[in-house]
Amino acid sequence: MEGGAPRRRQLRVGALAAALTAAFTLLCCTGGTAAFFLTELSGGGDDLSPEARSGCGRTHQVNVSGKMPRFAQYGDSQIRNAAVIIKVGSDMKVPPRGWVVAVATAMQESGLRSLPHLGSRNDHDSVGLFQQRPSQGWGSPEQLQDPAYTSRKFYEKLVKVPNWQQMPLTRAAQRVQVSAFPDAYAKHEELASKIVDALAGGAARTVQVAKQNICNAATRGQIAASGWTAPIPGGVGSGFRTASRPSHNGVDIGAPKHTLIRAAATGRVLVARCDPDHGGRRSCDVDGWPGKGGCGWFVDMLHVGGYVTRYCHMIVKPRVVPGQLVKAGEVIGEVGTSGNSSGPHLHFEVHLDGDRSSRGAVNPVSFMRDRGAPLNGKA
Structure with missing residues (x-):
C-alpha cells in the first residue's frame, strides 16, 4: 500500500505545461525537431452514440x-x-x-x-x-x-x-x-x-489482437486506439480514496517484483527519482514498510491534454530521466516495494489539468476504463 503523495514542493503543472510546450522537442523520423505540444483540449463530445454509451465496439x-x-x-x-x-x-x-x-x-x-x-x-x-x-x-x-x-x-x-x-x-x-x-x-x-x-461505437477503446479489434484489453504494451494502455496487468487491490484511506490518491495493483511497468500514454517525464521517507532519508534500494513514508522510486509523466500519471514503489532506479519523451507502452521501470509499502505492487495515479497535487487526482479506474485500458483487465 502507498501512504501519501511524494514529499516535495507541490507544483501546478498547468503553468509548467505552457513552458514545456515551448521547451520540449521531439526528434522526428526525418531527423528534424519540433515542439511537443501539450495543449489541453477544451470541451468535448456532448452526445455519444447509444453504442458508445452501452459498451465498447459493439458496432x-x-x-x-x-x-x-x-x-x-x-x-x-x-x-x-x-x-x-x-x-x-x-x-x-x-x-x-x-x-x-x-x-x-x-x-x-x-x-x-x-x-x-x-x-x-x-x-x-x-x-x-x-x-x-x-x-x-x-x-x-x-x-x-x-x-x-x-x-x-x-x-x-x-x-x-x-x-x-x-x-x-x-x-x-x-x-x-x-x-x-x-x-x-x-x-x-x-x-x-x-x-x-x-x-x-466505442472503437477508440479497442486494441487490435491477431487482426481482431478487442474491446478494453490494452495491456502488456498493446495500445488502444485512444493511445492508452494499462501500466501493468493485474487487478486493483486498494482503491481510490476509500472510506478507510480517504487520502489514497491512486490505486494499488499487486504484481510480483520486477514486473515491467509501462508508460500509460505517450508523454514527457517530469520526475524520476527516489522520494524521501518521513525521516528525510532517500533509502529506496531496500524494501519499504507501512508507515515509512514516501513513494520510493517513482516517475511522474505529463501527457497531451494536461494529464499526469504517477508510478510509485519501483524496485530500482527508473529506466527514464526527466525531460525524456516516452512512447505509450514503453517500459519505464519495474514493480517493487520501496517507500511506504507493505508488499510488491504499483501505486498508480492520474491527475488532471497538470496538477500533481491531491487536488488534481481522479479515480484511475474509471479514467483508464474510458480509454480502453482498464486496470482490472475488464470493461
Whole structure:
C-alpha cells in the first residue's frame, strides 16, 4: 500500500505545461525537431452514440448520412466529414487506431472542412480535408475535395509506415503529411478519440489482437486506439480514496517484483527519482514498510491534454530521466516495494489539468476504463 503523495514542493503543472510546450522537442523520423505540444483540449463530445454509451465496439458501422452527435467545437458538416474518414478506414480494414490518427490529422489540417484552394491563405496548392497537394501527386483538385477519396489516400500512405500503430500519433501523422508543423497533431488526439468513440461505437477503446479489434484489453504494451494502455496487468487491490484511506490518491495493483511497468500514454517525464521517507532519508534500494513514508522510486509523466500519471514503489532506479519523451507502452521501470509499502505492487495515479497535487487526482479506474485500458483487465 502507498501512504501519501511524494514529499516535495507541490507544483501546478498547468503553468509548467505552457513552458514545456515551448521547451520540449521531439526528434522526428526525418531527423528534424519540433515542439511537443501539450495543449489541453477544451470541451468535448456532448452526445455519444447509444453504442458508445452501452459498451465498447459493439458496432463499427458508421452512418454518414444520419443524425450526427454534437461536439462543441464542430458543426454537423464537420462531424459528418469525420464519419466519412472513419467509414473509409473501416471499409479498408485499417485498425481503429488509424481512424483516430486520420481524424486528428484532418482536425489540424482543415478543421474537418473540405477546403478549396485558398491561395495565399493555405500552403501552396493544398486542398481538402488533409490539405494534400495535387502538385505532389495526391490527386486532382476535384478528387482531393472528395472526403472519401482524400481519406483513402491518407490511409494508403499511413499503413505503409512501419510500426505506425506503436508510434505517437504526431509521428505517424507526420510520416504521411510531411508537415511544416509536425508537432501540431498531438493536441487533437483526445478529442479525435472521443469523436471516433461517438461515431463508431466505442472503437477508440479497442486494441487490435491477431487482426481482431478487442474491446478494453490494452495491456502488456498493446495500445488502444485512444493511445492508452494499462501500466501493468493485474487487478486493483486498494482503491481510490476509500472510506478507510480517504487520502489514497491512486490505486494499488499487486504484481510480483520486477514486473515491467509501462508508460500509460505517450508523454514527457517530469520526475524520476527516489522520494524521501518521513525521516528525510532517500533509502529506496531496500524494501519499504507501512508507515515509512514516501513513494520510493517513482516517475511522474505529463501527457497531451494536461494529464499526469504517477508510478510509485519501483524496485530500482527508473529506466527514464526527466525531460525524456516516452512512447505509450514503453517500459519505464519495474514493480517493487520501496517507500511506504507493505508488499510488491504499483501505486498508480492520474491527475488532471497538470496538477500533481491531491487536488488534481481522479479515480484511475474509471479514467483508464474510458480509454480502453482498464486496470482490472475488464470493461
